[in-house]
Amino acid sequence: MKPESSLLEMDLQAGQDDWTPTPHGEFLAAVLARTNLVEGKEVLELGAGVANHTILLHRKGARRIVATEITPELLETTKINFEANCGTDTQLELRVADWLYTQGRFDLIVANPPFCKSGKQNRRYYLDSLILDGHKRLRPEGEILFVQSSMADIPRSLAFMDANGFDAQVLGRTQGPFRDYYYDDPTFLEEMERVENAYVERDGKRYETLAVLHGKLRPYTPPPQAHLPGREDDA
Ligand SMILES: C[S@@+](CC[C@H](N)C(=O)[O-])C[C@H]1O[C@@H](n2cnc3c(N)ncnc32)[C@H](O)[C@@H]1O
Numbered sequence: 001m002k003p004e005s006s007l008l009e010m011d012l013q014a015g016q017d018d019w020t021p022t023p024h025g026e027f028l029a030a031v032l033a034r035t036n037l038v039e040g041k042e043v044l045e046l047g048a049g050v051a052n053h054t055i056l057l058h059r060k061g062a063r064r065i066v067a068t069e070i071t072p073e074l075l076e077t078t079k080i081n082f083e084a085n086c087g088t089d090t091q092l093e094l095r096v097a098d099w100l101y102t103q104g105r106f107d108l109i110v111a112n113p114p115f116c117k118s119g120k121q122n123r124r125y126y127l128d129s130l131i132l133d134g135h136k137r138l139r140p141e142g143e144i145l146f147v148q149s150s151m152a153d154i155p156r157s158l159a160f161m162d163a164n165g166f167d168a169q170v171l172g173r174t175q176g177p178f179r180d181y182y183y184d185d186p187t188f189l190e191e192m193e194r195v196e197n198a199y200v201e202r203d204g205k206r207y208e209t210l211a212v213l214h215g216k217l218r219p220y221t222p223p224p225q226a227h228l229p230g231r232e233d234d235a
Pocket residue numbers: 019020021022024025026046047048049050052053068069070074097098099100111112113114115
């Protein structure tokens with residue numbers, strides 16, 4: 001396996017509509033590079049973008065990767081970048097899929113969920129959905145790994161993970177200045193005023209904390225009294 005620094009060296013192309021990696025994705029990559037959460041695992045990557053994490057998942061020894069995007073055009077960028085860095089002889093499957101609406105069970109789900117620009121009334125929709133429904137795409141004791149901002153309320157995610165059967169921990173935190181696009185959406189800034197510890201201010205500049213969260217499903221068997229006709233494996 002490559003040394004940690006060269007794991008993150010990639011040749012990435014992006015078109016106008018592709019998501020250009022931000023410090024959020026870069027921090028998730030840095031944490032992925034220094035941990036051993038991937039080797040030998042079957043991984044579902046949601047919203048793979050320019051393949052910055054897909055390439056890393058491959059380099060970290062994932063046994064199989066299913067990488068998704070929301071449109072065929074965005075997925076084409078994932079494909080081009082992945083193949084340019086990793087070749088074609090790999091265990092990668094690319095799927096157009098709306099978040100968790102895809103098939104199969106995996107050992108690990110990896111994501112940098114849309115938040116500021118999620119376009120949902122519940123801005124946390126993709127985070128909450130991953131935590132609430134991730135189990136449907138996971139094997140028993142499967143894991144989720146994602147990055148989020150303090151603006152999206154880190155304690156809220158940890159509590160929601162616990163409530164949904166995950167042993168949750170923060171694998172890393174870092175602080176960085178607000179992205180310029182935060183100032184483009186006044187409703188975002190208004191909402192952030194209601195989130196406790198969303199950001200800190202120093203010398204007139206605002207900083208958010210980025211955190212990489214990891215959750216592992218606790219073993220669970222529904223009680224025999226549960227009414228689960230036809231969906232016993234949906235627990
Ligand atoms: C914050 S970007 C992260 C991109 C890349 N993984 C990274 O970290 O740089 C979120 C990605 O999710 C994709 N996305 C948005 N809505 C989605 C959906 N409903 N299902 C799957 N992917 C989606 C976006 O196109 C975008 O590439």
